[in-house]
Amino acid sequence: MKLYQMVVKDVIRRKKRVLYASLGVVIGVTTIVAVLTIALAAEANIYGQIEKYGANLMVMPAISDIDIGLGGLSLGTLAIGENYISEDKLPEIRRITDGKIREALGIEDEGNIATIAPKLYMNTKVNGTSVIVVGVDPQEEHKLKTWWRVSEGRYLEGPDEALVGATAAELLKLNVGDTITLNGREVTITGILEETGSNEDYQVFVPIETAQKAFNKEGLVSSIDVRALCSACPTADIASSINENIPGVRAVAVKQIAETEMGMMEKISKFLLALAGITLAVGCFGVVNTMMTSVHERIKDIGIMKAVGASRNQIIKIFLYEAIIIGVAGGFFGYVAGTLLAYIVGPLVFKGVAVTYVPQYFLPSLVLATFIAVIATVYPAFRASKIKVADSFRSL
Amino acid sequence: MLEIKNISKIYGEGPAKVVALNNVSLRVNEGDFIAIMGPSGSGKSTLLNIIGGLDYPSRGEVILDGERIDNLGENDFVDIRRGEIAYVFQEYHLLSSLTALENVMLPLTFCGAEKGEEQALEILRRVGLAGRAEHKPSQLSGGEQQRVAIARALVNSPSLILADEPTGNMDQKMGREILDLFHQLNKDGRSIIMVTHAPEIAKQAKEIIVLQDGQIVDKISQQGGEQ
Numbered sequence: 001m002k003l004y005q006m007v008v009k010d011v012i013r014r015k016k017r018v019l020y021a022s023l024g025v026v027i028g029v030t031t032i033v034a035v036l037t038i039a040l041a042a043e044a045n046i047y048g049q050i051e052k053y054g055a056n057l058m059v060m061p062a063i064s065d066i067d068i069g070l071g072g073l074s075l076g077t078l079a080i081g082e083n084y085i086s087e088d089k090l091p092e093i094r095r096i097t098d099g100k101i102r103e104a105l106g107i108e109d110e111g112n113i114a115t116i117a118p119k120l121y122m123n124t125k126v127n128g129t130s131v132i133v134v135g136v137d138p139q140e141e142h143k144l145k146t147w148w149r150v151s152e153g154r155y156l157e158g159p160d161e162a163l164v165g166a167t168a169a170e171l172l173k174l175n176v177g178d179t180i181t182l183n184g185r186e187v188t189i190t191g192i193l194e195e196t197g198s199n200e201d202y203q204v205f206v207p208i209e210t211a212q213k214a215f216n217k218e219g220l221v222s223s224i225d226v227r228a229l230c231s232a233c234p235t236a237d238i239a240s241s242i243n244e245n246i247p248g249v250r251a252v253a254v255k256q257i258a259e260t261e262m263g264m265m266e267k268i269s270k271f272l273l274a275l276a277g278i279t280l281a282v283g284c285f286g287v288v289n290t291m292m293t294s295v296h297e298r299i300k301d302i303g304i305m306k307a308v309g310a311s312r313n314q315i316i317k318i319f320l321y322e323a324i325i326i327g328v329a330g331g332f333f334g335y336v337a338g339t340l341l342a343y344i345v346g347p348l349v350f351k352g353v354a355v356t357y358v359p360q361y362f363l364p365s366l367v368l369a370t371f372i373a374v375i376a377t378v379y380p381a382f383r384a385s386k387i388k389v390a391d392s393f394r395s396l
Numbered sequence: 397m398l399e400i401k402n403i404s405k406i407y408g409e410g411p412a413k414v415v416a417l418n419n420v421s422l423r424v425n426e427g428d429f430i431a432i433m434g435p436s437g438s439g440k441s442t443l444l445n446i447i448g449g450l451d452y453p454s455r456g457e458v459i460l461d462g463e464r465i466d467n468l469g470e471n472d473f474v475d476i477r478r479g480e481i482a483y484v485f486q487e488y489h490l491l492s493s494l495t496a497l498e499n500v501m502l503p504l505t506f507c508g509a510e511k512g513e514e515q516a517l518e519i520l521r522r523v524g525l526a527g528r529a530e531h532k533p534s535q536l537s538g539g540e541q542q543r544v545a546i547a548r549a550l551v552n553s554p555s556l557i558l559a560d561e562p563t564g565n566m567d568q569k570m571g572r573e574i575l576d577l578f579h580q581l582n583k584d585g586r587s588i589i590m591v592t593h594a595p596e597i598a599k600q601a602k603e604i605i606v607l608q609d610g611q612i613v614d615k616i617s618q619q620g621g622e623q
Contacts, residue, residue, distance in 0.1 A: 001501050002510065006494065013493040304489045307450065308548060309478040309506040312470060390451040393485070 003314060007321040017294065018322070022330035024286025025369045029334025030341060031276035032368070033361055037342035039269040041355040046262050056254040057239050059093060059224040061085050062247075084220035089246055090116060096245060097226055100238045114228050115143040118221035120211045126180050126204065127172050133182055133204045135211025135221075144227050145200075152176050153191035159210050161190040167201035182206070185214035197352060226251075280372060287326065287376035291319065295384040302384050303392025312385040319381035320374060327370030335365040397587065398424040398447065398556060403456035405442050405610075416442040417453070418610040424556065424589060429582045431601035432591045438607040440591040441560055447589065448481050448558045449473045478507050482549035486561040488541040490533040496520065496544045497529040503552050512551070519547045523577060539570030546577060557581060559590040563597060575600060 011018050061083035097114040101107075120135035138156040142148070153176035156163050162182075164174050169192045174180065178189045187206055195201055212218045228235055235253035242251035295302070302315055310318075339357045346355035405417040417439045424430060424447075432440045445451035446458060449465060458466035465476060482503075490499045497516055504512035520526050523543040533541050542562055549557055559578065563571035575597060582588050590601065598604045599618065606614035 001498055001505050001512070003505055006498070006502075006505060009498070010491075010493045300489070301491055304491060305502070305506070307477065307483055307485075307489070308503045309474060309552070311474040311506070314506055388451075390445045393450075393487075393489075 003317060004321050007318055008325070011322060011325050017290070018326055019329065021287055021290035021294070022326040022333070022369075022373070024283030024290075025280075025327060025330030025372055026283075026334045026337065028276065028280030028283035028372065029331055029365050029369050030337040031279045032273065033335050033338025033365055034341035034345065035269065035272040035276050036361060037339055037355060037358050038346040038349060038353075039265070039272070040358060041342070041346055041353045042265055042350045043262070045350065045353045046265060056228070057097075057226040057235050057242070057251050058254060059085065059226060059242060059249050059251045061222070062250050084120075084217065084222060085118075085224065085249055087118065087219045087221060089249065090118060090221075090224065092246055093224060093226065093242060093249075096241050097228065097238050100241060101228060101233050104234050104237075114226055115140050117141045117144045117225045117227070118208060119223050119225065120208055120215075120217060120220065121222040122183070122211060122215045122217075124183050124215075126182070129172055131168055131172070131204055132202065133206060133211060133214075135208035136205050137208055141205070144225055147196060148200075149194040150191045151194040153189070155191055156205065156207055157190070159207055160185070160187045161207065161210075162187045163191045163193060163205040164189055165193050165201040165203045165205075166195040168204055171202075180204075182211075182214045185210070187214075280368075284372050284376045287323075287373055288380060291323070291377050291380035292383070294322075295319070295380045295387075298384075299387055299392045302387045303389045306387070306389045306392075315385040315387075316381040319377050319384055323373040323377035323381075324370055326377075327373030328366055330373060331366035331369030334369055335362050338365070397426050397461055399457075399459045400443075400447060401457045401459070403443070403446060403453045403458070405439070405446060405451070406454045415610050417446070420456075420607075420610070420612055422605065422612070424587055426555070426587055427582070427585055428587045428589075429578075429600075429602040430587075430589045431598035431604045432589065432607060433593060433595070433598045433604055434607035435593065439610040440593075440607055443607065444558050444560055444589065444591050448483055449476060450483075478503065479552055480554055481556045481558060482552065482554035484542070484545050484549050484557060484559040484562045486564040488533070488538075488545045488565075490541055490544055490548075492533050495530050495532055496525060496536065496540075496547075499533070499544055500547045500551055502548060507552065516547070516551055519550050520544070522550075523547045537570070538566050539573060542566065542570075542574050543577065546574070546581075550581070554586070556587045556589070559588065561591055561593070563592070563594075571597070 094112065094114065094116050097116070098112065101113050102109070117137055117140040122133045122135070123130060124133050125131070136156075142155060150163070151166070162180065164172075168174070174189055174192070176189055176192060179186050180189065182204075187210060193200065206214075208221065212220065226238070228238065235255055239251040239253045239256075242249065305315065305318075342355050342357075346353055400420065400422045403417055403420045404415070407414045407416055420439075420443060432443060434440050442451060446453050446466070449458075449468070453466050456466070457464055460476065460480060465473065468476075491502065494502070497513070497520060500516040500520055501512050504516065517526060517529060520529055523546055525540060525543050525547065528536060528540060533544070536544065546562075557578075562578070563574050566574065578588055578590065579600070590597075592598050602618060604614075604616040604618065605612055606616070
């Protein structure tokens with residue numbers, strides 16, 4: 001029988017106490033695993049968005065306030081104000097964008113490269129309910145919104161047609177073939193979009209000319225989405241060039257906004273991790289406490305072991321082996337509990353984030369928990385090793 | 397083999413001072429069977445603890461095989477506990493989480509022996525408990541537990557066995573069996589020092605030492621002891 005085998009037998013007999021001792025470590029590891037798992041899921045979500053929209057720029061009027069969504073991320077608001085961009089600026093924007101892309105990729109093609117999709121946002125009432133009508137360039141918009149799927153009917157083809165977001169269609173009880181009135185102008189619904197999970201679900205899309213005529217905004221657009229088509233395209237460079245050369249507009253590379261968001265995400269993660277660290281430290285004191293109790297309860301056993309030949313080092317080893325068992329158990333349960341917690345809390349904190357368990361956290365959880373348990377046991381073990389045999393029997 | 401010279405043990409200080417042992421000297425030769433007698437609080441257990449290094453004397457010397465051991469550090473004393481001297485206690489002091497066999501193997505474990513199961517089983521057989529090797533202490537009678545404790549003391553083949561009222565918790569019949577076991581061990585050449593307050597048990601030793609108020613007041617030699 002080896003020393004560790006003796007410890008294992010002893011731990012098995014006192015499993016409740018050992019689990020209780022590991023509780024502090026479990027709570028600490030749970031918090032850390034949960035925070036990291038959620039943060040990772042949220043980051044993956046943001047990266048996914050950047051991947052999807054990363055080559056994009058948004059061009060807005062220099063003063064703006066529209067709610068601009070990027071998938072599930074809110075990128076700011078844009079209330080319908082008096083400020084619009086003149087359509088005349090579209091060719092200039094295309095010239096700058098395509099020029100920069102040609103420069104970056106070293107191509108000489110004369111045709112259009114970037115997708116330039118102007119939009120006119122209008123707030124209006126349809127059947128008494130307030131909705132946002134978006135005037136779009138059907139061809140360009142279709143190139144931009146590659147994830148759009150028309151669930152009923154067909155995509156926009158001519159003037160005075162409308163494409164309705166899934167939720168809007170449901171709320172307004174609209175079907176393909178229905179006619180709705182936008183600020184006095186009748187349009188026919190030709191298609192309904194599949195749900196996208198973004199604010200597009202609440203909007204009504206019409207050709208931009210139709211929107212301009214209906215709302216008397218001829219020649220004006222609210223914003224312009226520019227898709228550069230390659231992930232290596234210098235979007236930030238394009239944005240600054242547009243800002244320099246075209247007055248009255250503000251161009252922002254979506255990547256920059258997403259990166260800002262990411263930076264904030266990281267700060268929040270760090271803060272939560274710090275909290276989790278404190279939890280772990282408190283858990284560590286919990287282990288110290290239970291271990292001290294354990295030493296006290298086992299004064300007699302320690303005395304017996306010393307009387308039959310245990311050295312001080314062996315007594316310390318016995319407690320450290322126990323700490324390793326506590327740590328491994330604590331790390332295991334902490335990982336499982338933390339992952340479950342992430343699954344429950346993750347979607348509440350970040351809407352639409354799909355939390356997945358992270359197997360790479362398993363081993364570090366065990367190592368961290370074991371490290372903490374061992375550190376917490378050093379002092380109690382030292383105390384145990386100093387117990388004098390005669391005193392241990394006298395104390396009974 | 398073992399000699400104690402002018403041992404005193406004082407607990408506490410000032411008005412709370414208790415003199416447990418006062419200038420006690422004693423010689424133990426190979427093959428001795430000494431019974432230490434005396435009323436409660438006369439210092440019997442303290443004397444035994446000092447001989448065995450479980451406690452340190454306030455004054456005096458303990459000499460084992462020509463070397464002082466009373467001033468050894470704990471780490472050095474471990475070697476003596478692992479070889480020369482073994483203990484048997486009144487309360488048996490078995491580890492309740494381990495089986496009888498594992499309890500007997502415990503000293504071997506602390507010596508770093510990887511196995512020792514056969515050796516431990518052989519000794520359990522000698523004390524008549526081979527059939528109960530896998531029982532936990534709680535499943536054994538007092539006499540059986542004490543025999544496990546004696547087996548544990550024997551597993552490292554010590555030359556001196558210290559027993560503190562080994563039959564104190566037993567009825568006469570069981571006590572008789574345990575005493576027979578000690579006699580057997582003594583015949584095999586081991587020295588035995590046994591603390592007891594029962595005269596009929598002490599009579600079976602070769603020598604009786606009577607302690608009172610921390611001092612040896614009588615030494616009775618009884619050749620061979622009563623069987």
